[in-house]
Amino acid sequence: MVKNCETLNTTIKLLLCIVLCQCSLTATAQINILQNSIDKLAGYTNFSYDYVYKQKEAFGDTLILNQRFELLKKPEDKEIGYFFRQELKYGGMKIPTVSLYNGKNLTTLTPDSTYSSQGSQKTTFNESLLAELSWIKTFAEKQPSKFIQSGDTVINSIKSYHLILSTRDTVVNNAHVYTRIHLFINKITGLPAGKLIRSRSADFGKEITDYYVEFSYFNFKTDLNTINTAYFAMPEGYHVAKKKSPEETAPLQQGTKAPDWTLSDSDGNKVSLSQLRGKVVLLDFFFVGCVPCLKTLAPLDKLYEKYSKGKLAILSISIRDSKKLVAEYKATQRIKNQVFPDGGNVAKLYHVNSFPTVYIVDRDGKITNVVSYSSDDFEKKMSGIIDGLIKKS
Incomplete structure (x- = not known):
């Protein structure tokens, strides 16, 4: 009887090891796909891309933004490692608001030809693809069981890997709340094609609220001659925004x-x-x-x-x-x-x-x-x- 129990325990431990090894190998596969995308972007001297951001909630669409990011690798910049420019349009805007970083403080250029400077360059850089992918990778490495690969899918007519990161999954006041990040990576180029964030939250309002955020990435361009140090200089014709009294x-x-x-x-x-x-x-x-x-x-x-x-x-x-x-x-x-x-x-x-x-x-x-x-x-x-x-x- 004792021998049978020992055999059973050994079998259970072996099965657990197999399951854990499979989970580890699966997580490694996802992380490798993600790392490949990070390496591609980090390998360019400069790159740019456009994206559309849509934020939706249970009570309707709240925000649609058209944005463009342009980045130039600057290893000598100890704070960011890149110069960057972010353009943002929403509503009926014809001239974008521009966030510009060239090794100094972040400068915001507005459509009325005024500018203001503030030290929020890290916050803005964290909105870039390179920073977002690095954050997902760090989270996934710490909690590999939260990072899975779903079946390949097509998003924006692009055949893509489908990776899912669950950053939250719990019960609050008998309600299931969660946050899941769906990342789609182009199988041919290895670059991101899109991202979805689906979330159900009980943290803020009186009622459980469903959130849905969608990113569509496109128009990638790399190693352009036009993106150099001079490109990130303050344009002529702008003046300091007048402070209100x-x-x-x-x-x-x-x-x-x-x-x-x-x-x-x-x-x-x-x-x-x-x-x-x-x-x-x-x-x-x-x-x-x-x-x-x-x-x-x-x-x-x-x-x-x-x-x-x-x-x-x-x-x-x-x-x-x-x-x-x-x-x-x-x-x-x-x-x-x-x-x-x-x-x-x-x-x-x-x-x-x-x-x-x-x-x-x-x-x-x-x-x-x-x-x-x-x-x-x-x-x-x-x-x-x-x-x-x-x-x-």
Whole structure:
């Protein structure tokens, strides 16, 4: 009997070793495909490519960007190792916004021929294919069981390897949440053809939210004579962007009359601030896709329920989103208060520069408080302010 048990244990251990070896070999195969793509890009003196970025959420498309990256290898640059230029267009833009790094700080060139400089070159470089592929490889090497190869597929008419990296897979409040990166690599060229990120999250809003991000890579060009050190110099004709005065950027002062406005909410109801005179008004400035804004939804709901007798009006104003998108956002997140699309001009009236920003307006139409979101005490802080204003009546 003892001998049989020992034989069984030996067999189980052997099977486990075989399975682990197979997983290791499989992970190695994926990493080799990925490494080949990295080596190809890193082997060029310079390279460029175009890509389209589409970000979608359960409540509709939020963003479509057309971008171009151009990189020049610079081993002597100890911070990045490359000079680079990123062009970005969205909406109806004809002239792109350009991010330019030539060994100094990152410089942003805007369509109005102004520029500004900041030290965020690493953040922008991390959006490049070379940096993204290197990150995936590092993650996969640390957790090879999370990196698998699916069957070959066709994306954008290109036959491609299909690699899948699972960076998160768990249960939160009985809901399955996950993040999976699907990478497609051209079988002929070895260069990326596309990437999908599918995610289900319970981290931010009140409800489980599905996210979908799509990248399409194309128009690769390598070792071009036109991409040299001079190519990354500051173009002529640009001037430093004029800084706004404190009066233009600072929040409106307490005690001043709140500027009046008129907007139609997501249901088409026209509302003006002046018609709410006699109530305390909470103005919540946000945009769809803003993570801190999602975190305000649950406390705003609680405030809505607490002051449901008509003493408080909560109005959420999107600074950029369409009526259709705002309506979908309100429905999927089960938002109880009124939500208004296309409120960019109102945000300018109130000097809103960060999100979310909350203004409290008293019964007489005067501003009493301007509050930035704090996850720890937002509801408590708002309740204290609102209770004080209601007691004054």
